[in-house]
Amino acid sequence: TQLLEQSPQFLSIQEGENLTVYCNSSSVFSSLQWYRQEPGEGPVLLVTVVTGGEVKKLKRLTFQFGDARKDSSLHITAAQPGDTGLYLCAGARNNFNKFYFGSGTKLNVKP
Amino acid sequence: EAGVTQFPSHSVIEKGQTVTLRCDPISGHDNLYWYRRVMGKEIKFLLHFVKESKQDESGMPNNRFLAERTGGTYSTLKVQPAELEDSGVYFCASSPRSSRGTEAFFGQGTRLTVV
Numbered sequence: 001t002q003l004l005e006q007s008p009q010f011l012s013i014q015e016g017e018n019l020t021v022y023c024n025s026s027s028v029f030s031s032l033q034w035y036r037q038e039p040g041e042g043p044v045l046l047v048t049v050v051t052g053g054e055v056k057k058l059k060r061l062t063f064q065f066g067d068a069r070k071d072s073s074l075h076i077t078a079a080q081p082g083d084t085g086l087y088l089c090a091g092a093r094n095n096f097n098k099f100y101f102g103s104g105t106k107l108n109v110k111p
Numbered sequence: 112e113a114g115v116t117q118f119p120s121h122s123v124i125e126k127g128q129t130v131t132l133r134c135d136p137i138s139g140h141d142n143l144y145w146y147r148r149v150m151g152k153e154i155k156f157l158l159h160f161v162k163e164s165k166q167d168e169s170g171m172p173n174n175r176f177l178a179e180r181t182g183g184t185y186s187t188l189k190v191q192p193a194e195l196e197d198s199g200v201y202f203c204a205s206s207p208r209s210s211r212g213t214e215a216f217f218g219q220g221t222r223l224t225v226v
Contacts, residue, residue, distance in 0.1 A: 002153060031213045042115070042202055042217030043154075050213060088154070092213070097142050097206065098167055099215065101154040 003027055006089055006102030013079055014110050021074045021105045023089035032072045033099065034063055035088040043088055079109045113137070115218035117203050123224045129191040132221045134203030136185070141208040143186050144215060145178060146170075149199035157201075160186060161208075193225045 005024045013019055023032070031050045035043035047056050049065035049072060056063045060083075062075040076083055086106050090099040118133045136143045145157040157176070158168040162183035171178070175194070180186040190197055200222050204215040 004153075033214065035217075040120075040219065042204075042219045045214055045216065048213045090154075096167070097144065097159055097215070098156050098170075099144075099146075100156070101146075103153040 002103065003100040004089055004091055004102040006105055008105060009103065010106050010108075012108040012110065015080055016078055017109075019076050019079055019107070021087055021089075021107075022071070023073070023091075023102050024071045025091065026070065027091075027093065028069050029091035029093055029100075030069070030096075032065055032069075032089060032091045034072070034074055035090060037086040037088060037104075043090075076107075079107075081109045081111050083107060084109050115203055115205050115216055117201075117218035117221050119221060120219065121222045121224075123226060124193055126195055126225055127192045129189065130193055130223060132188045132190075132201055132203075132223070134186045134188070134218060136203070136205030137216055139207065140205035140216075141183070142206040142215075143180060144204045144206075145186070145188055146202040146204065146217075147199050148202070149196070154202065157188075190223075193223075195225050198223055198225045 007022050033048045034046045037043045047063045052067045052069045054065045060077045064073050086104045088104045089102040116135045143160040146154050148154045156170040159166045160180045163180050177189045200220045202220045204217045206215045
């Protein structure tokens with residue numbers, strides 16, 4: 001069984017649209033990370049959230065950690081073709097350095 | 112500053128052969144991790160080194176896998192003998208000593224194909 005359920009798996013949208021990716025679990029995490037991965041590359045860290053209810057913004061990307069620290073979301077405003085890629089959430093439990101990954105959301109933004 | 116580097120980027124071997132993957136972490140990072148993604152599955156944890164010591168190897172699938180980090184610098188992951196189900200992308204990541212589950216910097220991965 002997978003600890004972190006990520007949805008949707010695939011998302012194809014037009015440039016300028018908004019989108020939200022969800023990462024859900026029944027388990028509590030001490031921190032949660034969002035990564036973006038390009039083909040042939042490793043995951044690149046976008047943000048880490050550690051406090052329940054925390055909201056972080058990175059330009060057009062907004063990340064939120066649920067109050068109970070069991071879920072997170074990534075919202076992209078006015079998506080651009082450069083946002084195309086695989087978005088991964090990953091959580092750590094009990095401050096240990098072992099990440100549980102979601103299966104990823106493959107985003108395609110069409111010009 | 113150089114990031115995490117992995118060698119080789121691709122490897123195709125026959126079932127029963129041995130393969131050794133190498134990871135050079137970011138200089139000064141005490142924590143080193145191995146992860147892998149097999150076809151259609153999520154990225155899964157294999158093990159974690161703190162310097163040269165294995166802190167957590169709970170994700171290692173079986174005794175055909177051996178990881179080492181002699182001297183606390185680079186690490187190797189050996190698969191011997193390789194099986195078809197070992198095919199996938201193997202990622203290495205590192206983080207500084209101060210990291211407590213808040214970040215990891217990943218290499219580009221080694222794509223292993225066992226035929």
